[in-house]
Amino acid sequence: MIAGHRPHRPLDHARTRPAPGGGRALPPTHGSLARGAFAPVPGTLFALAIGGGMMLGPGAGREVLFGRNRPEVHVCPGEDDPQVSRHQGTLTHRDGHWWISNTGRLPIRCPAGRLPFGDEEPLPLDTVARPRRRP
Numbered sequence: 001m002i003a004g005h006r007p008h009r010p011l012d013h014a015r016t017r018p019a020p021g022g023g024r025a026l027p028p029t030h031g032s033l034a035r036g037a038f039a040p041v042p043g044t045l046f047a048l049a050i051g052g053g054m055m056l057g058p059g060a061g062r063e064v065l066f067g068r069n070r071p072e073v074h075v076c077p078g079e080d081d082p083q084v085s086r087h088q089g090t091l092t093h094r095d096g097h098w099w100i101s102n103t104g105r106l107p108i109r110c111p112a113g114r115l116p117f118g119d120e121e122p123l124p125l126d127t128v129a130r131p132r133r134r135p
Contacts, residue, residue, distance in 0.1 A: 017065065017071065017072060017073055017074050019054045019056065019074060020056060020062055020063070020064070020074070021062075022056065022057050022059065022062070023054050023055065023056040023057075023062075023064075023074075024054065024055045024056075025052060025053075025054055026046070026048055026052055026053040026054055026055055027052050028050065028051050028052045030048060030052070030053065032048075033046050033048050037055075039055075040057070041057045041058065042058075043057070043058035043093075043096075043098070044056065044057050044058065045057075045058070045064065045091060045093070045098050045125075047064055047066065047074070047075040047091065048075070049066075049075050049076055049077040049078075050077075051070070051076050051079065052075075052076075053074075053075045054074050054075060056093075058093050058096070058098070059093055060093060060094055061092075061093065061094065062092070062093040063090050063091060063092040063093070064090070064091040065087060065089075065090055066087075066088055066089055066090070066091070067084060067085050067086050067087040067088035067089070067103075067104065068080070068081060068084040068085065068086055068088070069086035069087060072086070072087065073086075073087060083106060084104070085103065085104030085105055085106070087103050087104070088102065088103065088104040088108065089101055089102045089103055089104060089108055089116075090103060091125065092122065097124045097125065097126060098124070098125035098126070099122040099123065099124055099125060100116060100122060100123050100125050101116070101121075101122035101123075102116045102117060102118045102120065103118060104118055105118065110123075
């Protein structure tokens with residue numbers, strides 16, 4: 001080993017489930033989505049956590065799994081937080097919209113005060129989170 005040289009260590013998001021067809025992994029260094037993001041196709045979904053995330057264009061049946069079980073989900077919010085279920089929820093594209101469903105024990109806190117529980121029907125994502133478009 002060369003003095004002062006640290007061996008290459010893969011990025012944290014490399015341990016997550018691969019992005020579904022047409023999806024692209026977002027590295028942990030990706031900037032905040034709070035100010036909007038450039039979507040190459042209208043209806044593109046962006047999901048980002050501290051350890052990375054993904055971008056996925058619309059398409060019937062496409063889905064993004066999220067939760068704290070990094071090897072089994074696409075986006076891993078709260079990896080060390082026992083309040084987040086191993087598979088907390090799923091984002092699914094159908095009927096021209098992205099839908100959020102909760103498969104976890106506790107509700108998912110969404111903007112506008114929505115709290116989808118696990119026994120509820122999926123909610124259209126545009127009613128719980130609408131990012132601003134960047135000019």
